[in-house]
Amino acid sequence: MATQTQDERVAQTSLATKMLQRPELGALIGAAVIFFLFWSVDTTGNFAGVGGTAGWTDIAAPIGIIAVFVALLMIGGEFDLSTGVMVGTSGLLAGLLATEYGLNIWAAIGIVFAFALLVGFINGVIVVKTGLPSFIVTLATFFVLRGANLAVTKELTGTVRVANVEDTTGFDTAHAIFASKMAIGTSNFQISILWWVLATIFATWLLTRTQFGNWIFASGGDKNAARNAGVPVNRTKITLFMMSSLASSFVGIMLVLRLQGMQAGQGVGMEFFYIIAAAVGGTLLMGGAGSAIGASIGAAIMGIADIGIPYALWDQDWRWTFIGVILLAAVLVNTYIGNRAKGAKR
């Protein structure tokens, strides 16, 4: 039996295949298609212009900031369902500290960030030490925080929201950093967009260009193999949980400053949008592969739809249906492309 040389068995990969191996490209094509769809049914004439862009970036940014870190966590093999409610907890906590206890907003923000890191740490430690699915552990956190948001707010303010945050000390500077906007023509572009871009760049760099990023891929790809290779899997996962919590609290701070207060129910329900954005962007639900840029593209798609649907004068209830359709389509397309690019099962 003749032995064949190695390179014949390793099939040559064309450039197109290589490009399509990148999960972001599928998401980008999808985003372009959806954009053109809504552009074609736009009744206002502003969708593709400054006004429409200001609108969808405003919706996409707070989703994107959290989605990129949720994507990192998912690549690392875990889920965090407490992200949405953490947005609420962070805004409420900052608002309460400033309005009920007279703290300078900046001090309140510092405390909130520390609190978020702590919650993320607890999530992570419980997951790695008990071996319970992170879905369950963070779901528990979700309920704990959800109840606390309501109970503590009612206890301290007598109502179900925090208000008058604009009267607190340090508000103006904090507002400038986290919640200001820039006018272009008659449209306002929020500073959250800048933070979104920075978050995406940072997360992408962390994932693809650092040692820690390699550990993320390994921990999600096969945590036992990773451990055998010497990767500190537990530490990696705990760090990822802390990052997703911190990102959530960042958005919470942005919101409480922009809205000058916050309702006790804020954020609940958003946790699935972050996961969907990550999945649409090419992050596998079972971990080991994905993209932070993809998650941002997923968030952009959500923003585009949220603005495009009313611009088309469609009933806005269709946005739910739309999200379901793009999620399914995105996951199918990515799985198919992924399989083809990997050469499928042998």
Next chain:
Amino acid sequence: MTAIAMELKDVGKSFGSVIALSNVSVKVREGAVTCILGDNGAGKSTLIKTLSGVHKPSSGVYEVKGEPVSFDSPRDALANGIATVYQDLATIPLMSVWRNFFLGNEITKGWGPFRRLDVKTMKEIAKQNLLDMGIDLRDTGQQIGTLSGGERQAVAIARAVYFGANVLILDEPTSALGVRQSGIVLKYVLSAKDRGVSVVFITHNPHHAYLVGDYFYLLNRGQLANEYERSKVELDELTKAMAGGAELDALTREIQQVRADS
């Protein structure tokens, strides 16, 4: 007298009341391939985990280069030059070849918060090392899952050798592979040996063991039954010894009796 890279002296391992290993004495000679043969249930898994640092021996002494050691984790053992390549946990399918190659040992440049991966260098080194082992990959950026099983094992072995393993422990490297794939792996085992690495080859396939081994140990029910040297043993003797030796003879006679009677 060849030097001893690693030795287990009368090692035992128990989990509660279950005795997984007892009176295990193995000498791993430097620059040679030492095979540990045993059927399923013989205690191979526990033995490997003890050697690789997952477990600590309950009794006996584990020595590396003549010095007693006690490893807290596989990472600890790795730091002492003992690398273990597991049957199915060697590489991560979704990650690229170069990422797998440098997993846990990534090369970085820059410092402080700007420390980043030196992707170009890592790709080059991975490509070169694999080439030295006989695998010519056009692009080490492809997912390692696209390589065949044997090639993936080869990458794992190349990785261990590159990162300065003195002792390479291979856990059933050919058991899940076909004939041709096994051939690849066995060639790399010899390749590693040529570079001066001491190999511990654990398998239940005496044919494969005989192809590359210099010394053979038989593990049966947690105890080390026999040690053989290559020059002094034939393949069928090994096979028979693995299959049960004297017990098999007795069984054969008994069955022949039964068949003759019926």
Next chain:
Amino acid sequence: MRGPNLDIKKLAVLTGVVALTLAGCAAGADSDAGEAASTETESAATETAAPANSDIKICVYTHGDGGTFWSVAQAGAEKAGEDLGITVDYQGSTNDSARQAAIIEGAVSAECDGVAASAPDPGAIEQAMLGLADAGVPTVTMNSGSAVFKDLGAFTHVGQDEIVAGREAGLRFNELGATNILCPIQEAANIGLTERCQGARETSTGTVTDFNLDGGLQDLTAASAKIKAALEADPTIDAIFALNADIAAKAALPAAQELGRDLFIGTVDMSEDALNAIAAGEMQFAIDQQQYAQGYLSVVLLYLNVTNAHALGGGLPMYTGPGFVDASNVEQVIGLVAAGTR
């Protein structure tokens, strides 16, 4: 080896696009005549000469959740659009003030000539509303925000004051002779509901106790069980002031009936079941804030402002309620509720 076959990928994308377009057409066919409007180049928000009706777009951006209450308000707004021949865009943010603020913020780009917004959390939408005022887009508040509409730059408010509604309910309960009233709150984060109980407390000669029934609308059987438990815990409760018609008819009433307790039950807002219960004497009254009119009037008020520069209301809120529906007038109203317009 050729690049991967793109057919299935194209097919998936194409299917998605077709599905979406069909869905959109279906939705568009349902929505009002405004579809044909505004395909021309955009016109300015206000012009010196009154714009043609077909060019006018009024946007109604509420915090509503699309349930039995809000769908009626939406129906009112959209009917006004139909009757006037203008485009009406209704969006409810399902209690998410951040979302509502973002939507209002985008009103100018959405080519809204006027905006009606509900303001349960005025601080959240303040910036967006004032931004509209700066841009010369007229606004009114509706449903909630009667005390703050001026701070938001709106020229009037259309709705019912929650405290006033509560007070009137308290007086009603006094007339009925109720001494211990349970007030279940089915949305813990909705301040309007708390205000209703508060209003009742102010005028009632008996006691009014708030009761946490958060999530009640999503699970009415559970809500009923919880109310039953509260009733069992306190046998002196002789009335329930429900804050939603479904809670009244499908949670409170069954709970009372199961325990065989004869309670006075009054509710806020109406539904077919609640009105039938009133007609049958099982419930005593329903407070009607006439949300259909809230939607309808908001659109008309803005329309008049855009076309004829009217700023109605005299700087005061315009009330659409509380109207009381009880045994004396329930028959008239039942048919309208069934039609989805009350």
